Amino acid sequence: MSLMNRPYFRTRIAENTRLSPSACKIVFERPEGFADAFPGQFISIRVSEVTVPLLRRPFGIMDLSSTGISALIKVIGPGSSILAAKRAGEEVEIAGPLGGVPFDRPGGEGVVFVAGGTGLGPVIFCARSWKRENISCKTHLFIGAQTKEELLDGLYRDDFSFIYSATIDGSAGYKGNIVELLEKEIDKGGIPSELLYSCGPKAMVRALVDRTGSKFKNHYTSLESVMGCSLGACRGCTVPAIEDGKKVMRSVCLEGTVFNSEAIDWEEWK
Amino acid sequence: MGGVEVTDNKDIRLNIGRSVFENPVFLASGPAGYGLEYINYIDMRKLGGVVTKTISFEPRAGNPGVRLQETPSGLLNSIGLENVGAELFFREKMALLASAGIKLVISLAAEDWDDYRRLIGYVAERDNIEIVELNLSCPNVERGGMAVGTDPDLLGKYVRLAKELLPETDILAKLTPNVRDIGGLALAAEEAGADGITAINTIVGMDIDLSSSKPVFKRVRAGLSGPAIRPVALDAVWKISRTVKIPVIGVGGISSVDDALKFFMAGAAGIQIGTAIFYDPGLPERIIERLETGGIPSRIEYLTGKTERIEDGGKAGDNSGAGCREQG
Numbered sequence: 001m002s003l004m005n006r007p008y009f010r011t012r013i014a015e016n017t018r019l020s021p022s023a024c025k026i027v028f029e030r031p032e033g034f035a036d037a038f039p040g041q042f043i044s045i046r047v048s049e050v051t052v053p054l055l056r057r058p059f060g061i062m063d064l065s066s067t068g069i070s071a072l073i074k075v076i077g078p079g080s081s082i083l084a085a086k087r088a089g090e091e092v093e094i095a096g097p098l099g100g101v102p103f104d105r106p107g108g109e110g111v112v113f114v115a116g117g118t119g120l121g122p123v124i125f126c127a128r129s130w131k132r133e134n135i136s137c138k139t140h141l142f143i144g145a146q147t148k149e150e151l152l153d154g155l156y157r158d159d160f161s162f163i164y165s166a167t168i169d170g171s172a173g174y175k176g177n178i179v180e181l182l183e184k185e186i187d188k189g190g191i192p193s194e195l196l197y198s199c200g201p202k203a204m205v206r207a208l209v210d211r212t213g214s215k216f217k218n219h220y221t222s223l224e225s226v227m228g229c230s231l232g233a234c235r236g237c238t239v240p241a242i243e244d245g246k247k248v249m250r251s252v253c254l255e256g257t258v259f260n261s262e263a264i265d266w267e268e269w270k
Numbered sequence: 271m272g273g274v275e276v277t278d279n280k281d282i283r284l285n286i287g288r289s290v291f292e293n294p295v296f297l298a299s300g301p302a303g304y305g306l307e308y309i310n311y312i313d314m315r316k317l318g319g320v321v322t323k324t325i326s327f328e329p330r331a332g333n334p335g336v337r338l339q340e341t342p343s344g345l346l347n348s349i350g351l352e353n354v355g356a357e358l359f360f361r362e363k364m365a366l367l368a369s370a371g372i373k374l375v376i377s378l379a380a381e382d383w384d385d386y387r388r389l390i391g392y393v394a395e396r397d398n399i400e401i402v403e404l405n406l407s408c409p410n411v412e413r414g415g416m417a418v419g420t421d422p423d424l425l426g427k428y429v430r431l432a433k434e435l436l437p438e439t440d441i442l443a444k445l446t447p448n449v450r451d452i453g454g455l456a457l458a459a460e461e462a463g464a465d466g467i468t469a470i471n472t473i474v475g476m477d478i479d480l481s482s483s484k485p486v487f488k489r490v491r492a493g494l495s496g497p498a499i500r501p502v503a504l505d506a507v508w509k510i511s512r513t514v515k516i517p518v519i520g521v522g523g524i525s526s527v528d529d530a531l532k533f534f535m536a537g538a539a540g541i542q543i544g545t546a547i548f549y550d551p552g553l554p555e556r557i558i559e560r561l562e563t564g565g566i567p568s569r570i571e572y573l574t575g576k577t578e579r580i581e582d583g584g585k586a587g588d589n590s591g592a593g594c595r596e597q598g
Contacts, residue, residue, distance in 0.1 A: 006310060006311055007310055007311070008311060008551060046549050046550075051343040051496070051497045051525060051549075052342055052343055053340060054340055054341075054343055054344065054345055054496055054497070054545070054548075054549065055338075055340055055345065055548055055549060056548065056549050095311075226336075226338050226339070226340070227338075228301065228338055228345070228347075228545075228548050229301060229302075229303070229307065229308075229547070229548050230548075231303075231307045231308065231311070232303065232307050233301065233302055233303025233304075233307035233308060233323075234300065234301050234302075234303065234338075234347075234349070234548070235303070235323075235332055235337070235349050235352045236337045236338040236347060236349060237337070237338070238332065238337060238352070240334060247331065248331065249331050249332055249352060254307075268334060270335070
């Protein structure tokens with residue numbers, strides 16, 4: 001393995017902390033040569049040495065220090081459950097940082113984040129990165145989950161200026177989904193309307209576009225997708241987009257992960 | 271690797287027609303894109319070559335909806351030959367690839383005969399196109415694709431045109447396993463002048479999304495690749511290499527050095543790595559290192575000692591009996 005500084009590595013799990021019945025935070029030892037990352041980028045993890053599951057799994061970077069790379073893992077299938085069961089000291093292969101388009105730095109009155117599922121990870125990375133860069137903009141986090149314990153509120157308490165939470169079962173915060181809560185808070189006033197950043201499942205992002213699209217000047221979203229190569233080569237993770245009035249397919253892994261929500265062809269992307 | 275003999279033959283170069291490759295290990299068409307995307311992951315100059323993503327005359331947007339679905343040790347894809355089209359590829363990507371020192375096999379596909387004539391005519395006007403791979407077997411497109419690759423007469427007609435219009439270029443015909451007799455198709459390609467056979471393309475499959483009670487893919491059927499199809503690919507290589515004299519390039523589910531050795535033992539002259547680079551980009555170079563130190567393993571002997579060719583030329587092939595009958 002000579003010649004090139006290859007962006008894939010064999011590394012070890014430094015810590016694996018269970019955060020809730022379905023979520024854990026894994027910190028990987030940062031390998032030598034792992035480049036600095038920007039919010040919206042991800043790592044691709046080979047969770048098994050055998051071929052089930054076959055593909056590497058992409059996870060948004062939740063934080064990056066000189067020694068560690070952390071990611072939020074939600075157990076949703078066989079890949080994530082194998083990963084969540086790994087212990088400190090175990091070796092895994094990771095590639096990264098991957099993803100071509102970052103969250104822009106904010107200006108003005110403030111930014112609204114909406115996070116669901118593992119989408120919380122990149123949003124935390126974004127807030128922390130801006131703090132480290134002394135960007136003094138107010139950050140409003142809207143976080144939704146099924147239950148109180150899935151809100152994982154210990155994870156990000158100090159990272160945002162304001163936190164609004166919603167649970168489906170009503171065990172904490174607003175009872176209902178996070179998009180409804182955002183609508184209500186916008187109606188009340190006090191929510192900056194310049195910039196919305198969302199990161200989460202497609203259904204959540206779609207609901208945001210449908211119901212709050214007109215309330216924000218710009219809505220950028222970091223999308224999730226099943227990925228093959230994670231490098232823009234295989235064209236497996238594409239979403240339909242519209243550019244200069246033309247229908248095109250854009251890869252989430254390289255031409256995202258962050259997209260202007262207006263560029264996505266929501267009619268086409270069912 | 272214990273039982274595999276180390277051969278004295280350390281010359282691992284591969285000849286296909288007049289093309290010479292430093293070693294017989296290629297990246298398969300599709301997963302690696304145009305080759306450039308993997309440039310930081312795989313030392314492309316060490317490879318025998320890179321088969322590009324399939325190029326069509328017009329740009330193609332590819333298929334809408336879900337494009338990838340994992341299966342046990344496999345991957346269903348419905349990409350639909352998304353590509354930038356011939357003009358942009360030959361005008362821009364080719365030069366970039368050449369300057370990166372990548373040895374290219376250009377994969378080509380068309381929608382119908384007219385589109386094919388136009389594409390091959392366009393390629394004929396370009397200089398220095400050493401070798402192309404005709405993708406006459408993609409299951410993920412409405413027209414062209416597999417329809418041509420399953421009919422020996424049509425396959426022969428396509429290969430003959432390429433030989434006629436591209437006299438300086440070597441021609442690989444990539445075959446689909448979704449047929450009764452892949453050996454007969456290989457023979458048709460050889461008789462039409464193909465310089466080599468690539469086998470196999472993906473196997474047709476489907477999946478259903480339980481939450482919506484609908485097929486996962488908009489086109490319903492998709493192409494299966496990955497280790498799950500390896501025995502099928504190995505069998506196809508075995509059959510084809512006993513049917514034709516031209517070199518056979520084996521592809522389908524190779525995911526370890528040992529897998530690669532088996533393909534050579536089954537009769538492949540070269541191999542391509544596809545899906546495996548998604549999770550193990552170091553694999554092609556490990557295979558090359560093994561071949562450089564141990565040589566290319568010899569073909570295994572034909573089980574019955576007989577070497578008869580399959581004579582039915584695709585008319586009454588025999589896939590159903592797992593190849594038993596053709597072994598006599």
